[in-house]
Amino acid sequence: MSSTADTTRSRRRGAELEHALYEATLDELAEVGYGRLTMEGVAARARTGKAAVYRRWSTRQALVLDALRHALPALPGFDPQIPARENLRAVFTVLCQLLAGETSFPGLPVIAGLLGDPVLRQAFVEAIVRPRLLVIESILGHAEETGEIEPGTLTPMAVQTGPALIMQACLLTGNPPTPQDIDRIVDSVLPVGRRDPLRTR
Structure with a gap:
């Protein structure tokens, strides 16, 4: 040397x-x-x-x-001044970038190789999955409190649906959801017919 x-x-x-x-x-x-x-x-x-x-x-x-x-990226928050739909789209977009390997954090193909180790799997859940679920829960909870969405929209399934669909798309296609896909994922959390009940009052 x-x-x-x-x-x-x-x-x-x-x-x-x-x-x-x-x-x-x-x-x-x-x-x-x-x-x-x-x-x-x-x-x-x-x-x-x-x-x-x-x-x-x-x-x-x-x-x-x-x-x-x-390598953990900053945790996205939510802006209480904009609609829940826009907040969800922003959080889902950042999650797509993270799982696609567009940040310094390893993308989902690399993470998949870590999930066989129980300690590393738990670390992934605690560092990436759970904090983002809490942000989504905060978005839906705030929207219920302000009357932007109907009572009962905030459920464990609603909180988990977006990240689950994003991870499924990455695993099945090898690519993150497109912006159009993200809109459809948001629709699955906030059905179009229920997304702005204030307009019907």
Whole structure:
């Protein structure tokens, strides 16, 4: 190995080195999948020694968990000043981008390879699925309180329907839903005939 490479390795410490290791882990996940990911492979991609990895993480599971947390995109909120339909469309659009791999977080094909590990599956649920369900629940709850949608629209099934249909589309087609598909998914949560009862009063 050249002295230049040795110098590059020795100069990176602390947060800079950790960032490089996180990026290397995400790149390895995308290229070889969780099943073939190794600590040595991550170290080589990050151009550092494997001791730098093992000092921070004792297992690849712990390394991957921290890398996923590092890559988490911002959680979308909702604007109480705009209709529930528009809020849902915005949340569903961001979820599509996330599952399609259009953010730094691994897309659904990579995530699917992690779901066989119970700890990583639970981490995915807690970090990605559950927070977005809570946002959807807040959107529907606020819309019920203001009379924008009919009482009873907020149900566990209504909250789960949008993300479930988005993930199904990604799994079955390999592509995220189109904007037109997202409109139809919103319709499944807020049926067109019920979406604005204030107009009929």
